Amino acid sequence: MGIMEAVKKGFGIATKNMVLVSILIVFNLVWNIASIPLARAGAAVTPQLTAGTVIFSALFILLSIFIQGSSLGLVRDYLKGGSMKISDFAPHGMKYYLRLLGLGLLIVLVLLVIALVAALIVVATAPLNNTAVTVIATIIALIIGGAGLYYILLLIMSPYALVCDETGVIESMKKSVRVVRKAIGKVLLLLILIILISLGVGFLVGLLTGLVTVLLPAGVGAVVIGVVNSIFNGYLGVVMMAALMSFYLGLTEKARVSI
Numbered sequence: 001m002g003i004m005e006a007v008k009k010g011f012g013i014a015t016k017n018m019v020l021v022s023i024l025i026v027f028n029l030v031w032n033i034a035s036i037p038l039a040r041a042g043a044a045v046t047p048q049l050t051a052g053t054v055i056f057s058a059l060f061i062l063l064s065i066f067i068q069g070s071s072l073g074l075v076r077d078y079l080k081g082g083s084m085k086i087s088d089f090a091p092h093g094m095k096y097y098l099r100l101l102g103l104g105l106l107i108v109l110v111l112l113v114i115a116l117v118a119a120l121i122v123v124a125t126a127p128l129n130n131t132a133v134t135v136i137a138t139i140i141a142l143i144i145g146g147a148g149l150y151y152i153l154l155l156i157m158s159p160y161a162l163v164c165d166e167t168g169v170i171e172s173m174k175k176s177v178r179v180v181r182k183a184i185g186k187v188l189l190l191l192i193l194i195i196l197i198s199l200g201v202g203f204l205v206g207l208l209t210g211l212v213t214v215l216l217p218a219g220v221g222a223v224v225i226g227v228v229n230s231i232f233n234g235y236l237g238v239v240m241m242a243a244l245m246s247f248y249l250g251l252t253e254k255a256r257v258s259i
Contacts, residue, residue: 001246001247001249001250001251003186003189003190003193003247005246006190006243006244006246006247006250007190007193007194007197007239007243009242009243009246010194010238010239010240010241010242010243010244010246011239011243012242013075013078013079013238013239013242013246014235014236014238014239014242017074017078017084017238019086020071020074020075020084020086020089020238021234021235021238022234023067023070023071023086023089023234024067024071024233024234024235024237024238025230025231025233025234025235026230026234027063027064027067027234028229028230028233028234028237029226029227029230031060032225032226032227032229032230033223033226034056035226062101065097065100065101065104066093066094066097067093068100068159069092069093069094069095069096069097069100069163070089070090070092070093071237071238071241072092072096072159072160072163072241072245073088073089073091073092073093073095073096073163074086074088074089074092075238075241075242075245076163076164076245078242079242079245079246079249080164080249096162096163099162099168099169099172100159100162102169103158103159103162103169103172103173106169106173107152107155107158110148110151110152110155111148111152114144114145114147114148114151115145115148117144118141118142118144118145118148119141121137121140121141121144122134122137122138122141124137125137153180153184153187153188154176154177154180154181154184155173155176155177155180156176156180156187156191156244157175157176157179157180157187157244157248158172158173158175158176159172160176160244160245160248160249161173161175161176161179161248164245164248164249164252165252179248179251179252182251183251186247187247190243190244190247194239194240194243194244197236198236198240201232201236202232205228205232209224209225209228212224213225
């Protein structure tokens, strides 16, 4: 499957399944609206506010994993069967929740280890006050950081392998590495294209929304921006998910044929 074909399929699936898009819009809207009072109170930080923000953010992240599993399952159903049942939304979310949570935690752990190693190299050599050593340490740290980013790129298809192929956490990571490594140029171009589309559309939407909200009271304007951002993120969230999953299935089907 080509890159443009995957993006086109992503938009097509999102447009044809507006119920799923609507669920994501509502989910994002709840977060955006609930964040407005927290943002306004940011100038007067209190322990209670900080604790409330941390708890609310943690709950949002945990719930977002459920939404991710549900959405991935439904998009997989559509790509493989030609239709999706919204009644399967909750069952999919519960089925993949622990595996997606474990996958996310493991990837975060990998990132933390890479960042820690790179930081320790720089910190350990800084007291020497030797320019040459500092430069070498910085270069080594950058190489480690670059290698880490490369490895994270190789893991980009892990959630799709986990759901599409019904694998465990470790196996989904291994499969993503194998699949992406063979087509890393195309995967990178697809990600760049999706990001550019998101930035372009987001800029236009943000510009138009900003022009409208200038004429509105601050509170109303914040709500309007929250609603628009929710619609934007909900729709493009499904587009991105469907495009990447379509591309993943295309890569794995090609691999199966070539074996």
